[in-house]
Structures are given as structure tokens and as C-alpha cells.
Ligand code: SF4
Ligand code: SF4
């Protein structure tokens with residue numbers, strides 16, 4: 005296993021057309037101008053000793069170990085901070101250099117506890133390595149003088165320790181926090197011998213601004229900053245490259261393993277989405293995979309009031325299949341369906357939709373993207389021609405104006421947020437449109453030019469007023485539009501947005517955003533150079549979600565901001581494989597590759613491959629399944645890796661629908677909220693236990709690789725295959741690569757994708773086919789996927805969800821960095837140390853009006869239901885708006901959200917719910933019922949002996 009230090013070329017890569025040739029130890033080397041002497045040497049296999057330098061960070065020149073001799077230059081310059089020059093002659097090894105380096109090391113070691121044999125870094129410590137490299141044999145200075153050996157250890161962070169006695173004050177951690185993560189939590193305080201690393205104002209790490217991304221831990225060349233898991237388990241024996249199973253950034257990791265135990269997760273330097281960076285979830289929060297709550301044995305029961313009974317796989321699958329067949333025989337072909345998972349692999353998702361279409365014989369398949377990014381698919385397909393984002397993440401480094409709409413990247417997509425912040429620190433301008441003051445609005449060295457603090461539910465009014473300014477002030481890129489877009493559609497749109505009723509002044513009363521700010525933002529986006537839009541669920545989860553996506557695409561086309569690096573329309577996908585689950589045909593109206601089921605030629609292709617006659621009528625969407633269940637027509641559901649009872653809106657409606665079904669099969673890691681309504685539980689596998697692929701928000705297909713055997717005996721794809729065979733539709737895959745081969749055969753945008761090709765390239769952005777054999781980082785270059793870009797008129801229609809005297813506040817929802825989605829995974833990790841309950845954010849004015857103080861219990865009531873949360877009084881939210889996260893089931897955030905949804909896709913309007921908030925002293929009626937029901941279900945689970953995972 006090559007250590008990071010061994011691969012590290014010392015200083016960052018420089019891009020330059022100008023090449024410089026120099027001589028290092030008599031060898032000629034040619035590198036781009038701006039490259040350091042250290043990197044040039046490393047590229048020609050000359051290793052110069054170093055401690056404070058690393059390829060991930062700008063050189064700092066503090067340790068003086070990398071000194072070299074340069075002909076004609078005075079003294080001995082540090083090779084890490086000295087750029088190459090034409091004709092330079094460098095000597096990296098001679099007696100004088102060796103003596104100085106040995107002297108430097110001697111000083112370091114004289115103030116270092118020599119406990120190498122018991123040190124967690126033993127074997128991968130750069131200090132230890134360098135002592136060997138410089139040939140240090142003795143330390144002449146004793147420990148009698150002043151030293152740091154008794155410095156206190158900070159163990160406050162749940163995942164890593166800071167042992168100051170081992171610190172060499174190289175400042176790599178400080179620079180990692182600044183440059184890579186962009187949090188600026190660390191400093192070197194004091195000077196000279198007194199210098200020490202300090203978190204914030206010299207407080208424990210947990211009390212500082214630190215977000216536990218681990219970049220400093222990775223950068224530390226000694227054991228000063230060490231993962232607790234490494235301290236406990238010792239060095240890894242081997243490593244396997246895989247992909248994070250949390251958010252849509254899709255960071256690549258090396259899982260460092262000891263047998264079947266993960267010692268630590270190390271972000272992959274070669275990862276195309278993360279370039280060696282990570283967040284607290286991907287790097288540290290993997291404990292759920294071996295949590296004792298995991299169910300690893302199949303279980304069945306006839307009624308949800310019965311105790312669970314542990315059974316063999318054969319019996320569970322046989323029972324599930326016979327129930328599904330019985331239901332179809334009694335209630336008809338369309339009385340059952342399936343839900344695919346955006347957390348499972350592409351191959352697993354593909355199999356579930358195939359089982360539904362070919363095995364169940366209907367198109368009743370849907371996915372959780374219904375409740376997040378379905379409007380993205382609809383809006384982008386109809387305007388640009390493809391249901392996906394247009395860029396890769398690296399494209400942001402060429403953006404001049406970054407426009408973030410309804411997204412909170414530092415919490416939802418943290419590694420990409422760090423990259424975005426890097427670009428902003430380089431000088432790109434930022435516009436944020438969000439009802440709430442997200443961190444990005446003002447963070448170290450970054451301040452948004454404009455924060456358009458709109459009222460929830462008025463996105464379309466805002467985008468129309470931005471478009472109005474662009475049209476009225478002559479800022480349209482006429483050449484681009486004429487060459488690339490459908491002119492009649494453009495003219496219709498231009499006439500529409502030009503109307504006075506769409507002006508910022510007219511819309512100010514609707515959006516609450518001062519007209520001058522809208523005008524300034526529009527001018528900046530249209531004229532500030534490359535303009536890139538990044539948006540999230542604050543755009544899609546509205547009654548006009550699809551309209552807003554189209555409005556964004558219109559704006560990008562009108563300003564010529566599509567079809568090259570640095571621009572584009574970029575949906576930030578929430579879950580790890582939400583893009584993939586949509587690509588794989590999880591929607592009831594589409595086959596894989598977004599092709600409508602009513603298209604005869606496409607259907608014929610699948611009928612031929614799958615050997616079955618397939619239905620040409622779209623099936624039921626999730627909300628329609630609930631309606632049909634309540635009407636007594638929909639009775640059986642197979643749910644793979646989703647928790648609709650917690651994640652879907654109007655919980656009481658959802659649970660009523662689930663209760664009315666006769667057979668619910670849940671395939672998951674834990675007895676989640678949906679499983680409490682289930683009749684069959686099939687224990688699923690974590691991402692560590694299977695092979696496959698995930699597709700991230702930039703259409704990047706990345707490898708997921710098995711690092712341990714499935715705890716339940718089967719990977720999820722194998723379970724779906726068993727169920728399919730049992731219902732009578734044979735599947736005989738022996739490995740997920742065969743499933744990907746089938747996907748590639750049947751999907752034009754995937755024809756060049758295979759496991760071998762992914763291994764070869766590291767990852768691939770679709771489309772990948774004969775035309776784009778290495779994938780497509782930027783879409784719509786030269787021509788839109790649909791040919792000419794199409795403008796669509798985006799009339800603003802106010803939501804039906806109105807505030808009134810009874811419900812005077814608007815509730816909007818979002819995420820937090822440390823928790824993920826329904827929290828099933830992260831709640832079972834130490835991440836609870838940062839967020840162990842959902843709180844209601846309320847503006848001080850609204851709080852005072854209601855006599856609510858910080859930490860008080862607050863009853864929140866909407867037209868759908870009520871719940872109780874504790875208050876966080878903060879000016880982050882504007883008056884009239886309250887906000888919460890939804891990571892804990894007992895919070896009941898979705899008890900309050902309503903059935904309102906996007907007109908085109910049924911994506912729920914999570915972001916706008918009219919509510920009242922009052923101080924209360926006890927849980928809501930729903931919460932009391934929830935607790936009682938959950939306790940009963942836990943008891944019914946305990947009756948099935950030995951189904952839980954017992955960690956060794
Ligand atoms: S904690 Fe590690 S990286 Fe930071 S200054 Fe000390 S030795 Fe260097
Ligand atoms: S863990 Fe990340 S945020 Fe915290 S101090 Fe280290 S680099 Fe900074």
C-alpha cells in the first residue's frame with residue numbers, strides 16, 4: 005500500500021503553457037512555469053526531504069528540511085517555495101545540505117516523545133521517515149531543557165485526537181483548514197518556541213468552528229492529529245477504493261482495512277469529484293454499518309400487530325413472492341409496485357425497476373427522487389434536452405459569478421462547497437437567493453455580493469424579475485440565442501418577461517426582495533463573465549418546482565451561460581445516487597436513459613432484451629400509490645432502501661396508506677419507520693458490502709467496491725434477484741458488472757460504460773459512448789442535446805398554501821452537515837455530538853411576540869397536523885419564516901408538511917407550509933402516538949431472537 009507521503013510531489017501542480025527546462029542533480033527536467041523546484045525534482049524521481057510541504061497545500065517554507073543549492077543563488081533556498089527558472093542548476097544532495105538537514109531533524113526530535121513503537125502513526129509518520137532519510141543517528145540535546153512533552157491532549161472531537169506533545173508546528177493542519185476546507189478554524193498562536201496550534205481562540209476542537217472534515221488530520225505529518233479508529237485498531241493491512249454513500253458529491257475514498265474491519269476512510273487524492281477532500285460524514289460516519297441495530301436476518305409476520313418471526317431467506321422470499329402473487333390474483337395486476345432506492349447502486353436500482361416492469365408486469369415503480377429532484381428532470385429535459393446538470397464540479401474554478409439558488413452547499417454538499425469557497429476566495433462573485441441566511445452568505449474571506457432573501461414560495465416571481473432586467477436592459481447574449489436556441493420560443497419568452505408586471509419593482513411586493521438588489525444581481529450574472537448557477541431542493545420542492553427549473557434554464561440560455569466550462573445549470577443532488585436512480589428508469593413513465601414507456605421502438609428494445617411484453621402506459625407515482633391504497637386498489641409494495649414513512653410529506657396520510665396495504669416488503673439495514681408497517685423484512689447490505697456504481701450530481705459514475713462480506717449473506721442486488729425468480733421472472737446475474745453490461749447495451753448514453761472502463765478511468769461522466777469514449781464533463785457544447793435550446797414561459801402562480809391569521813408563519817425545511825436525510829445512518833454514529841435533535845429556527849421578533857425563548861418547547865401546527873420542537877431563536881431566518889431540519893423521526897417535520905406538490909411531477913412542496921407556533925409544555929398528540937407505536941414495534945422486533953447484528 006503506497007503511503008500518501010510516498011506519492012506526494014510536495015507542492016501543488018501548476019498549469020502553464022510556458023515550459024521551463026532546468027537541471028537537477030545533473031538531470032534535465034522540463035516542467036510548466038511556476039512549478040516548484042521540489043515538485044520538478046519529484047517528477048524526475050529525485051526525492052528532497054520535506055516536512056512542512058505537501059502536494060495538497062501551497063508551500064509555506066517553515067521546516068527548512070528541503071534546502072537545496074542553486075548555482076548563482078545566495079544561501080540555500082527552500083526547494084518547496086522556490087519556483088523553477090530556465091537554465092537553473094540545482095544540487096539536492098551534498099555534505100553541507102546533509103549536515104543542515106540532520107541538524108534540523110535533531111532539533112525536532114529533541115522535543116518529541118520517542119514512543120515510536122507505541123505511536124499510532126508508527127509506519128506512516130513523516131517525521132520518522134525523514135529521520136531515516138537524513139540519517140539521524142543520535143540526538144545530542146537531552147530532555148532537560150524546556151520542551152512540549154507534557155502538553156495536554158485534546159480528545160473532544162469524537163473522531164480524532166490532538167496530541168500537542170507530538171506537534172512540530174509545521175502548520176500543515178492550519179493550511180489544510182484554510183485552503184482545502186475553507187473553515188479557518190485553526191491558527192498558530194504565539195511565536196518561536198511558544199508556537200502552538202490552536203483551534204479558534206484556544207478552545208477544544210469541539211467548541212471551535214471546526215466542522216470535523218478531517219483535512220487537518222490527513223495533512224498532519226506526525227501523530228499529533230490522529231483518527232481515534234486508527235489509535236484503536238492499528239495500521240491497516242490493505243485498502244480498496246470505493247465511493248462515499250452519503251451525498252451527491254460522490255467523494256472517492258480508500259477504505260483502509262484490517263481483514264474485514266475498516267480502520268479508516270481516507271479521501272482519494274485521485275478522486276475526480278473530491279481531489280483528496282471529504283466531510284465528516286464520508287470520512288468518519290461509517291459506524292452505522294456495524295451498528296447493533298442492524299437487522300441481519302430475514303423476518304416475516306402476517307399483520308403489523310404481530311411479533312416478527314425470524315425465518316430463513318428461502319421462507320422470507322417465498323412468503324413475499326406468494327403474497328405479491330396472491331394480491332395480484334385478487335386485486336389485479338396493478339395492485340402492487342416497487343420503490344427503488346437512491347442510496348443503492350445503479351445496478352440494484354436497475355434490477356428493482358426491471359422486476360416491477362417485467363416481473364410484476366406493470367410500471368408501478370417510483371423513487372425518492374419524486375420528492376426531491378423530479379422537477380429537475382422535467383425542467384431541464386424540456387429546455388436543454390437532458391435531465392441532468394451540465395458541468396463537472398471542477399468547472400466552478402472557471403466561474404466568475406456563482407449564483408446559488410435554494411441550496412445550502414456547506415451543509416448539503418460540503419466538499420463541493422469547499423471547492424466553491426476556494427474559487428470565491430480567488431475573487432469570483434457570489435449571489436445567493438435563499439429565504440434563510442445560509443453560511444455561504446458570510447464566511448471567512450467570503451461575502452455574497454447579493455443575498456436575495458426572498459419569501460418562501462416566490463422563486464418563479466424572482467426568476468422572472470431577474471429575466472425582466474436582462475431583457476429590458478439589453479443584456480441578452482443575442483448571438484448565442486440566435487445561434488443556439490429556438491427563436492420563436494425565445495421571442496415568446498422575451499415578450500412575456502418584458503411585461504411590466506414581471507419587473508423587480510412590481511414583484512417586490514411578492515418576493516420581498518428590494519428591486520434594486522434584483523437589478524444588481526441580474527446585471528452581475530449577465531455581465532460578470534462566466535455565470536454558473538447551482539441550485540438545490542429550495543428550487544424543486546415547490547408547487548412550481550418544474551417552472552423554476554425551466555426559469556433557471558431560460559436565464560442561462562439568454563445570457564449565453566451554457567455549453568462551456570465555468571458556466572451552466574447545476575442541480576446539487578441530495579443523496580449519493582439520486583442521479584443514478586433517475587438514470588436507471590426508476591420513474592413510472594421512463595425506461596433507463598429517460599425514454600418514455602409509450603415509445604414503441606424503445607419498448608420493443610426492452611421487450612426483446614427482457615423476453616417479456618411490457619406495458620406502454622405509465623404506472624403509479626408514489627403519491628398515486630398512496631391514493632390507490634386508501635381507495636383499496638393498491639395492496640402490495642416492495643421498498644428497497646427508502647423510508648417513505650419518514651421522508652414523504654403529510655405523514656399521517658402516508659401511514660394511513662401503508663396501514664391499508666396487505667403486504668409491504670421492506671429491504672433495509674434497520675427497522676426504519678416504513679418497516680414498522682411491513683410484513684416482510686429483508687435485511688439489506690451497506691455500501692461496504694457490495695460491488696456496483698453510484699452516479700453523482702455531475703453525472704459521474706464511480707465505483708463502489710465490496711470491502712467486506714454482506715452481513716446478512718446477500719448484497720441488495722442478489723435479494724432482488726431472488727425475489728424476481730420467486731415471482732416467476734428469472735434473473736441469473738452472477739456479478740453486478742453483468743447488470744451494468746446490460747444497462748450499457750440498452751441505454752445510448754451508457755454504451756461505453758463497463759466496470760473495466762470505470763476501473764481504467766477512475767470514474768466516467770455520462771454520456772459515454774462512441775462519440776464520447778471517455779465521458780462528457782461539459783454538456784451542450786456547440787449544440788443542446790435537444791438540438792436548439794427551448795425557452796418556456798414561466799408564469800408565476802402563487803402557491804395554494806397561504807398564510808392567514810390562523811397560520812401566520814411559513815415553515816421551510818433543510819439539512820444540516822452532520823446528519824443525512826432521514827438520519828437512519830448518521831443517527832447511528834457519533835455525528836449526534838453535533839446535532840442530536842431537530843430544532844425550530846424562529847426570528848427573535850416572532851419569538852418575542854409569542855413569548856418563546858431559546859430552548860423552549862414550541863408547538864407547530866399546520867393544516868396537515870402538528871408537532872413539537874425546541875426553539876432556536878436566530879436572525880438566520882427572516883421574520884414570518886420558521887425553519888427546521890428533518891433528520892429525526894420523532895420531530896415529525898413531515899406531519900406538518902402538506903399534500904401540495906409540483907404541478908408537473910408531484911414533487912412535494914416541502915419548502916412552504918403555513919403554520920402557527922406557540923409555546924407548549926408537552927409533546928403533540930401525534931408524537932405521543934408515534935412513541936407508543938414505535939415502542940410497540942420495538943417490542944415486536946425483540947420477539948424475533950438474534951436478528952440484530954452483534955459487533956465483535
Ligand atoms: S498538528 Fe500536525 S500538521 Fe499541525 S502543526 Fe502540528 S504537526 Fe503540523
Ligand atoms: S477537521 Fe477540518 S474544519 Fe476541523 S480543524 Fe481540521 S481541517 Fe479545520
Ligand code: SF4
Pocket residue numbers: 248249250251252253254255278282283284285286287417418419420
Ligand atoms: S461531501 Fe458528500 S460524498 Fe463527500 S464525503 Fe461528504 S457526504 Fe460523502
Ligand code: FES
Pocket residue numbers: 053054055056057064065066067068069070071082083084085
Ligand atoms: S518542506 Fe520546504 S521548508 Fe519545509
